[in-house]
Each structure stands twice: as C-alpha cells, then as structure tokens.
Amino acid sequence: xxxxxxxxxxxxxxxxxxxxxxxxxxxxxxxxxxxxxxxxxxxxxxxxxxxxxxxxxxxxxxxxxxxxxxxxxxxxxxxxxxxxxxxxxxxxxxxxxxxxxxxxxxxxxxxxxxx
Amino acid sequence: xxxxxxxxxxxxxxxxxxxxxxxxxxxxxxxxxxxxxxxxxxxxxxxxxxxxxxxxxxxxxxxxxxxxxxxxxxxxxxxxxxxxxxxxxxxxxxxxxxxxxxxxxxxxxxxxxxx
Numbered sequence: 001x002x003x004x005x006x007x008x009x010x011x012x013x014x015x016x017x018x019x020x021x022x023x024x025x026x027x028x029x030x031x032x033x034x035x036x037x038x039x040x041x042x043x044x045x046x047x048x049x050x051x052x053x054x055x056x057x058x059x060x061x062x063x064x065x066x067x068x069x070x071x072x073x074x075x076x077x078x079x080x081x082x083x084x085x086x087x088x089x090x091x092x093x094x095x096x097x098x099x100x101x102x103x104x105x106x107x108x109x110x111x112x113x114x115x
Numbered sequence: 116x117x118x119x120x121x122x123x124x125x126x127x128x129x130x131x132x133x134x135x136x137x138x139x140x141x142x143x144x145x146x147x148x149x150x151x152x153x154x155x156x157x158x159x160x161x162x163x164x165x166x167x168x169x170x171x172x173x174x175x176x177x178x179x180x181x182x183x184x185x186x187x188x189x190x191x192x193x194x195x196x197x198x199x200x201x202x203x204x205x206x207x208x209x210x211x212x213x214x215x216x217x218x219x220x221x222x223x224x225x226x227x228x229x230x
C-alpha cells in the first residue's frame with residue numbers, strides 16, 4: 001500500500017527554468033510533509049517542509065505547496081541549477097506518539113538540470 | 116557539527132549469516148531511525164529508538180532487530196540473511212523523533228550485499 005506516491009520517475013529541465021516535482025498521498029492523517037534530496041552514494045538531505053495547516057512554505061529557491069483537499073503537494077525550484085540534479089523524495093509524517101521517528105517516503109523523482 | 120555516521124559503508128555477506136550495522140547520531144540527538152532502501156520498495160521504515168527504547172516499528176520480520184545505547188548510538192542486526200536483504204540501510208537521527216520539531220538527518224548508509 002503506497003501511501004505516498006511520486007508518479008514521475010524522472011524530470012528533465014533547462015538551467016534557469018522552473019522545476020516542479022509532484023507528490024500525492026492517500027492518508028488524510030498525515031500532518032507534516034518533507035522534501036529530501038539525494039545524491040549518489042550519499043544519504044538524503046533535508047530540503048524543506050510544510051505543516052498541514054499551511055498551504056505554502058518558501059525557502060530561497062525552493063517553495064513547497066500543499067493542497068490538502070487534493071492530497072497533493074509539489075516542490076518548485078526556481079531557478080533550476082545543474083547542481084540541483086539529484087533524486088528528490090517526498091515524505092510524510094503522522095502526528096503524535098504512534099509515529100515517532102517514522103517517515104513514509106515516495107519512490108523518488110530523478111531531476112536532471114541541463115546547462 | 117559532525118553528521119550522522121554509519122559504519123561500515125559496504126558489507127558483503129552470504130545467505131544464512133548475520134550482520135550488525137552501526138550508527139552514531141548527531142551530538143544531542145536522542146532519536147535514531149533505521150530505513151531500508153531497495154530499488155523495488157523504495158525507502159521503508161524499520162524501527163526507531165529513543166532513550167534506549169524501541170518506540171516504533173515497521174513491517175519487517177523479527178530477523179531485523181536493533182538497540183540503542185546510553186550515548187544514543189544505535190546498532191541494527193539482521194540474522195539469517197536472505198538474498199532479498201541486499202539493500203542500502205540508512206540511519207537517521209533527530210532531537211526527539213517528531214518531524215514537526217526537527218527533520219531527520221540521514222547518514223550516508225551501509226550498502227549490504229548478500230551472495
């Protein structure tokens with residue numbers, strides 16, 4: 001049962017343009033969402049997060065949008081840079097004591113930014 | 116500030132053997148989570164430890180176990196290894212295991228290969 005889905009295995013964009021990575025979830029109890037970036041041979045690195053009580057969070061070139069009614073979130077990277085080329089994971093967390101330390105991850109999207 | 120350290124980075128074992136992987140969290144972090152990453156299943160939560168107690172567990176067989184020491188360092192053990200246990204094992208630490216308070220920081224993983 002894939003509760004967090006990233007339906008696009010890969011995305012290719014030109015340097016300077018916008019990258020939009022999408023994520024859907026099925027569990028309406030998720031209350032916190034995170035994006036991680038992963039380079040080969042390294043562990044995932046935290047990028048940005050959003051609480052379910054918000055619909056947008058911005059940090060520099062990265063913005064995450066949350067649409068609770070559609071159970072959908074997206075990560076926008078503007079402008080995209082070649083160094084952004086990596087695998088991007090969407091992750092979700094449940095509130096409270098039943099979910100300590102547990103993130104539920106999507107399958108990841110490989111982003112390639114061409115110079 | 117030192118990151119999450121996992122040892123060893125690579126490990127080759129044969130079926131039926133057992134293996135122990137080690138994780139040293141970021142100083143001050145008391146929550147340690149373990150994940151298994153495979154091409155087919157993605158990142159799957161194994162378990163989480165806080166103050167030497169397992170608080171949360173994923174859907175893995177009992178062959179997968181772990182422990183946490185008083186200095187928050189953690190080990191995971193896999194007994195009676197199977198070919199399907201070949202994976203990247205990732206450790207993540209945070210202050211208290213609540214993603215809302217602080218996102219998890221990941222180590223670079225241990226690549227386990229079963230022959």
